[in-house]
Amino acid sequence: MTDKACVIDIKAVDKKYKIKKSKKKGPFKRPLYEDFYALKNINLKIRQGERVGIIGKNGAGKSTLLKLLARITEPSSGRIEIGGKLSAMLEVGTGFNAELTGRENVYLNGAILGMKKSEIDRKFDQIADFSEIGPFIDMPVKRYSSGMYVRLAFAVASHLEPDILILDEVFAVGDQKFRQKCLDRINEILQGDKTILCVSHQMDLIRELCDRVIVLDRGKIVYDGDTESAIEFYGKNQTQNSKAFFDLTEAARPSFLRQKALMESLEIKNRNEFMGGKDNILSFEISLKALEDLADVKLRLMVRYYDDTKAGFAQLSRGLNIKEGQTVKQNLTFDTSSLFPGKYIAGLALFSSDSTGKAEHFDYIREAFSFEIPEDGQADKSISYSHRDWGHVFLGELESR
Amino acid sequence: MQKIIIEAGGKNTRYFRDLWNYRTLAFNFAKRDITVRYKQTAIGIGWALIGPLLNMAVMSFIFGKLAGLPADGGAPYSIMVYSGLIAWNLFARTLTVSAATFSSNADLMKKVYFPRLAAPLGQTAAILADSLISLLLLFLLYAITGYKPPYSRLIFCLPALLLPFLLGFFAGIFLAPSTIRRRDLNHALPFLLQVGQYLSPVVYSFSLISTGFSGKAFWLYTLNPMTGAINTFKWCLIGDLDFHLPSFLISLAWIGLLIPLGLSRFRKAEKDFVDLV
Numbered sequence: 001m002t003d004k005a006c007v008i009d010i011k012a013v014d015k016k017y018k019i020k021k022s023k024k025k026g027p028f029k030r031p032l033y034e035d036f037y038a039l040k041n042i043n044l045k046i047r048q049g050e051r052v053g054i055i056g057k058n059g060a061g062k063s064t065l066l067k068l069l070a071r072i073t074e075p076s077s078g079r080i081e082i083g084g085k086l087s088a089m090l091e092v093g094t095g096f097n098a099e100l101t102g103r104e105n106v107y108l109n110g111a112i113l114g115m116k117k118s119e120i121d122r123k124f125d126q127i128a129d130f131s132e133i134g135p136f137i138d139m140p141v142k143r144y145s146s147g148m149y150v151r152l153a154f155a156v157a158s159h160l161e162p163d164i165l166i167l168d169e170v171f172a173v174g175d176q177k178f179r180q181k182c183l184d185r186i187n188e189i190l191q192g193d194k195t196i197l198c199v200s201h202q203m204d205l206i207r208e209l210c211d212r213v214i215v216l217d218r219g220k221i222v223y224d225g226d227t228e229s230a231i232e233f234y235g236k237n238q239t240q241n242s243k244a245f246f247d248l249t250e251a252a253r254p255s256f257l258r259q260k261a262l263m264e265s266l267e268i269k270n271r272n273e274f275m276g277g278k279d280n281i282l283s284f285e286i287s288l289k290a291l292e293d294l295a296d297v298k299l300r301l302m303v304r305y306y307d308d309t310k311a312g313f314a315q316l317s318r319g320l321n322i323k324e325g326q327t328v329k330q331n332l333t334f335d336t337s338s339l340f341p342g343k344y345i346a347g348l349a350l351f352s353s354d355s356t357g358k359a360e361h362f363d364y365i366r367e368a369f370s371f372e373i374p375e376d377g378q379a380d381k382s383i384s385y386s387h388r389d390w391g392h393v394f395l396g397e398l399e400s401r
Numbered sequence: 402m403q404k405i406i407i408e409a410g411g412k413n414t415r416y417f418r419d420l421w422n423y424r425t426l427a428f429n430f431a432k433r434d435i436t437v438r439y440k441q442t443a444i445g446i447g448w449a450l451i452g453p454l455l456n457m458a459v460m461s462f463i464f465g466k467l468a469g470l471p472a473d474g475g476a477p478y479s480i481m482v483y484s485g486l487i488a489w490n491l492f493a494r495t496l497t498v499s500a501a502t503f504s505s506n507a508d509l510m511k512k513v514y515f516p517r518l519a520a521p522l523g524q525t526a527a528i529l530a531d532s533l534i535s536l537l538l539l540f541l542l543y544a545i546t547g548y549k550p551p552y553s554r555l556i557f558c559l560p561a562l563l564l565p566f567l568l569g570f571f572a573g574i575f576l577a578p579s580t581i582r583r584r585d586l587n588h589a590l591p592f593l594l595q596v597g598q599y600l601s602p603v604v605y606s607f608s609l610i611s612t613g614f615s616g617k618a619f620w621l622y623t624l625n626p627m628t629g630a631i632n633t634f635k636w637c638l639i640g641d642l643d644f645h646l647p648s649f650l651i652s653l654a655w656i657g658l659l660i661p662l663g664l665s666r667f668r669k670a671e672k673d674f675v676d677l678v
Contacts, residue, residue, distance in 0.1 A: 071514040080407040094512040111429040
């Protein structure tokens with residue numbers, strides 16, 4: 001591999017953003033800013049034909065790195081050399097216009113991705129074929145189902161002929177069958193010594209596409225090696241950061257949320273016993289503050305495995321009544337005995353629902369805290385917990401009668 | 402193999418070659434704008450005609466009939482107003498669209514690289530196409546009013562349209578970086594342009610100014626880049642008008658000034674505007 005030409009050479013690249021430190025005081029006053037490094041001193045060489053995956057937590061700098069390579073923004077310092085034609089699929093369907101027909105959008109989107117008219121003319125039939133849109137190709141895309149929309153968008157993007165292909169979570173949508181078709185198509189593109197750079201939270205996708213994986217953490221490369229060892233490193237690295245106290249006031253909320261309550265903090269009470277495997281009941285205290293008078297407030301705990309696949313949920317269905325401005329500390333326990341060993345991320349939702357099933361969310365945090373179910377020391381070592389194949393939940397011992 | 406070098410504050414020496422390679426994109430932006438603008442309308446592209454036509458009717462009535470202002474060179478008032486409006490609308494719309502290009506295309510620019518100038522180029526080309534359609538209607542007006550246009554210089558109206566177009570485009574991309582962080586300018590522009598329309602010989606004749614004002618006031622008026630642009634355009638379409646060379650040269654000088662200013666300001670902003678929106 002080392003004798004191949006180097007197609008991407010990143011030297012000492014920093015990317016600095018300015019983060020607002022204080023609210024602006026008047027209409028013409030400038031707010032105070034402080035520097036935030038999304039990427040710090042990145043050095044990376046990628047040779048022709050390598051299939052490189054980039055993994056890391058949200059905010060680790062993965063997408064920023066891809067954006068620099070795709071020339072959407074430029075580095076604050078350092079130098080990047082790219083040898084060859086580079087195409088980026090950061091989001092399929094970018095620039096699609098709902099009013100235009102499928103055919104018109106193929107031309108528009110093709111041009112946005114850098115294709116020439118003659119090239120689109122030549123590939124149009126292939127693209128239409130691949131998308132399985134059939135006669136709907138001459139209908140406005142606003143009448144498409146979301147599946148058709150994604151298929152057409154991917155079809156255009158996948159008919160680029162780059163030397164280097166950049167993918168950013170493009171498989172988040174689409175049904176299983178089409179997803180496989182996309183993967184096959186990407187493997188087809190990659191024939192003939194093409195290079196790929198791929199960001200994903202889906203480890204199975206990384207396993208399937210990549211032969212080298214880079215782990216990013218807070219803007220730095222912390223691991224660079226073969227796929228399996230990198231994924232293992234990433235998983236371990238995640239668990240080392242396990243904390244007992246989580247400040248939730250600054251946690252990310254969805255933008256559409258109309259917050260009526262604030263989940264302030266969460267503390268795992270029995271962290272040491274739990275992590276040591278002595279206790280499989282997770283006991284925690286959550287502190288909530290109501291911003292309005294709230295009645296019948298329920299709490300849902302949504303559990304996902306660290307690779308972002310859903311595991312299940314737990315719920316406090318007995319509603320709480322909280323007065324405006326009042327802070328409530330609630331002690332809760334969560335039985336984790338059915339979860340496979342591994343690292344989990346939990347989200348929290350405060351909501352109320354009426355008899356028709358309509359729910360209103362008062363507060364919602366997708367990633368509130370994390371915990372780890374340790375490997376059971378007594379367990380049969382010949383069984384490895386295959387999260388990918390079996391899911392994350394153990395439904396119990398089979399009884400013989 | 403081509404080698405792309407990305408550096409902090411680096412000069413992209415191949416910018417214009419890149420832009421040329423993305424001509425398909427600019428063309429598709431134009432096509433998109435034209436197609437989408439008149440989708441789901443009964444008379445389609447007819448709306449490109451009705452707007453200026455109604456405007457012309459109102460203006461001719463108020464300024465020509467009620468106020469009794471004289472038209473240029475003995476032409477019907479409607480023809481003078483209409484030709485003024487074609488040039489002014491082209492300028493105003495080109496400026497508005499290219500000044501707002503970063504915010505109106507932000508979603509796209511955050512996801513894909515292309516030379517950012519391709520967006521305003523394509524979008525304003527669509528406006529130029531609208532102007533050409535409105536120009537066709539002018540010939541219908543000639544027929545209806547029975548006015549004999551100056552056939553020998555009629556053809557020059559096409560290059561003359563470039564004056565308002567280039568002024569609008571380069572002033573627009575010069576202002577575009579100011580609309581990234583704060584959108585105030587996007588709201589202020591319509592008012593400023595409305596005032597500007599009355600400070601340019603659009604709905605009244607230039608002779609009204611050249612005879613009514615003298616000395617400093619007249620020269621101040623002529624310094625307005627659109628004065629020369631509209632004068633020149635009207636000169637191509639209306640006979641018995643003298644070519645006003647000073648205002649034409651002033652317009653050219655403005656274009657010569659705005660091209661380097663606009664390009665350098667736009668290209669400086671396009672590099673990292675994605676981080677600011």
